[in-house]
Amino acid sequence: MNEQRPQRIVIIGFGPVAASLVEGLLPAAAAGHCEITIISAEEHLAYNRVLLAELAVGAAEFGHLGMVDPQRLAEAGVDVRLGVQATGIERSRRRVHLQGDGHVSYDRLVFATGARAVVPTLNGLNFDPHADASLPAGVFALRTVDDAHQLRESLGHGRRILILGGGVLGIEAALAIATTGAQPVLVHHGPAPLGRVVDADGGALLRRNLREAGVEVVSAAKATGIQKDAHGFAGLVTSTHGLIEADALLVSTGVRARIELAAGCGLPVGRGIKTDEFLCADTEQRIFALGDCAEVAGQPPVGLLAPGWAQAAWLSRYFSQLVGAASPEPLPAPDFSASDVIMLKGQGIELAAAGDISAGYWDETGLQATVYADPARGRYLKIVTRQDAVTGFLAIGLAQASAELVLAYERSTALPEDRSALLRLDDPATDQIAAIPSDDDQLCRCSGATYGQVGHAVDAGCTTVAEVGENCRAGTGCGGCKSRIEELLAKAPALAK
Template identity: 65%
Template sequence: MIRQAKERIIIIGFGPVAASLVEGLLPSVAAGTIELTVISAEKHLAYNRVLLAELAIGSTRAELLGMVDENRLRAAGATLQLGRTVKRVDRSRRHVLFEDGAPLGYDRLVFATGARPTIPPLNGLNFDPHAEAQLPDGVLTLRTIEDAQKLNAVLQGGGRVLVLGGGILGIEAALAMAGAGHRPVLIHHGPAPLGRLVDADCGTLLIRQLRDAGVEVISEARATGIQKDETRFTGLITQTHGVIEGAALVLSTGVRARTELASSCGLGVNRGIQTNEHLAADTEHRIFAIGDCAEVAGQAPVGLLAPGWAQAGWLAQYMLSIPAPGPAGPTQHDPIGLVPPTLASSDVLMLKGQGIELTAGGNIAAGLWDESGSQVTVYADPAEGKYLKMVSQAGVLTGFLAMGLPRTSAELVLSYERGSMLPTDRSTLLRLDDPGMLEPAGAPGPDDQLCRCSGATHGQVAHAVASGRATVAEVGESCRAGTGCGGCRAVIEAMLKMPVRA
């Protein structure tokens, strides 16, 4: 009897998306049908980067950011090569090569290399878009545990921290520092942070609330370089505001897919590693790409956990169902009719921190008096920190922006993603945030999404709670809700406090 050889699968990269793929493949690894190797340039196991700001301010520990159990993976038979950098992929020999050590052979290979921070073209910085930047001491990107630890050292010394970039991640980092009693300065190019999401009035309100929360905001800044002394960063040089002094500079100016390895072995790259709808980057369906490094069927990476986790779940099922191509050439890659993974993902974005809550989705460009066929509704109460703009077509919400109205925001997210009709009297939505109101009429159903990162529904979380899960972490172990950005933790905590119905 001929014993069938194990299929050799190599995953390059070990972030949250790769961790999800590993979990999907692990039963077959334990069963002895797959030989799985995970290679990561970082020395750490997969961890939650969303919580790095919390690590930087000292409110959590590095070990609590982990997303996998190393002992469990190794016991199942997975090989973890941490702190190793892949030099090249030899597709003709199906080898992964390193700077040192013997090459590794593969039957199928997955690029999960993620994205690197975009370094702005400032004098004094290495801004090569295709290389890992060698940043001066005091300049960091808050993308790794080491970055967070360096920032923590600056904060512990009472240093003033500058954050360059007005996106959600930069704002949340600044708010976390301010909440811990530090003095962050948020510096951005446009008239208001989140310039692509907010209109002028909401932007003004956002700046006011950031300042009230302890964040100094410098708008319409034109940064040109950095100032250093003999050892480290001392200030940001601008055309508009002179030198803004600080002990550290956090760059939060976007990310770029890591595609160099794929490009060097002849795979197509553009905004990411180009794949077909089945996530395959080659014609044999032997090499795949997922997550922030993948441009799937022409769609650029979106930088969110939810689509990456969906891709990882689908690819695990695919690999367990479809054998690798044989050595003589490609085989039929889809003999059982597996449909491609869905590329649909919500464009709803949320900002939360230090009492600031902003939610936006769709297109809000229409004005009150535009003759575009859109109905535009605006409500503002700056004294209470509340703002709402809704744009609809034929009664269906096509874009919205809500600040300081959490229950109204939740209702609008449901309406936007369901494509349901808004009430004829739009002002009734504002009453949802009246403390005297009970549950909104459009309360989420069991099939409505609760966790935007994992895709877990209200029904799945309710089932986990009813099954005896007593903490957010335990619910996360059951259905992964609450293990991503943390935006749904408050809802899960509220569900845990509700009496379980018999």
């Protein structure tokens, strides 16, 4: 469908996923095939939210978080409206109404509204699920740059900072805060942080590792409210541990898709804005949704960059063909699936997990559970296999074994009959050869970039992690893959000169 005038593409929201979509559409916009308008309630251009904890503790500067080039946007004629709130969608006239009296007309509309932090139902907090909470002084939810700046002002040597929530983001925030000299206290429900991932022994080791990293852990806590004084937050009220006093509270209890604008114009919503497998949210194929706000083909938003960036890449190709910027050719069937591998790194903690490790030694004939524990060295490994293929694992303090297990889990390949061979990969006294990743194996879990794509970037002349990131996005998310990218760069000394 190639209309005479440029197609008007309006994008609501300007986070990392929207930035990736715009990046893919820039050639079409620069050629005059489409006109892109971005409406963002935030005052900042798209930035990497994964690194907000590092920004809050001063380990990163805001300039390093940027994900778009303002000059390229301007050269392509992209109309970026920052600090502007979209208030309604008039589908019959294809208009997006803006705060005030203005509106923007569209031919294609994309919801990239993301998610807001879930504020728990505690006495003293506004827990409206459909609005951004107005939090009292000293209470934060780390979702924006402004949140990070406010949290930084609350940090200081010896100041006690509570983190409510024992997921990956809560743990990473606590570890980052510990580096500032403040005293982080991780408060969570359940026997151990990452309770859905770890078993009893792994959880005990994780708690110990966190304490050794300077994080106090309060487990099995049931929070009921907050206590305030003249300065703001003064403590967390619990029914299990009484009052836990502190100077500030960081809420890290999950996120909820921003769906109110879509619901208001009659689009189907659930846990997100409901779309088909092609990201389309209406019957006229005018409105689309992607990223943290989208419930694609019945699958809830996963809150990860990799599937969001995959959605953006596919939709940008689809739009480019739609406006006539590319030769029509069958698009591959979209695959927006996300790996369930969880990786945690920081302050000497190395943890990787995936799948289901609940099986015991004698639970089922078809499942085999293998466990290794070395408390003195902070190492723990549990693997569950079916016919030698990994169905779940938890590895703590075993970096090389973790890498091997991730490959085996995602490839569905068999492990060696002698499981102890995996342990020798982390023994510096032995020279074991680990499995060699193939070009199709994923290297960067945020962008989805493969070893082959990174290798191609290196072969093309990239000599730094930043240059590789510009080429294929690897290393531009959480940064957990930077060491692997550096290893590939080191193996190309001729290019590094």
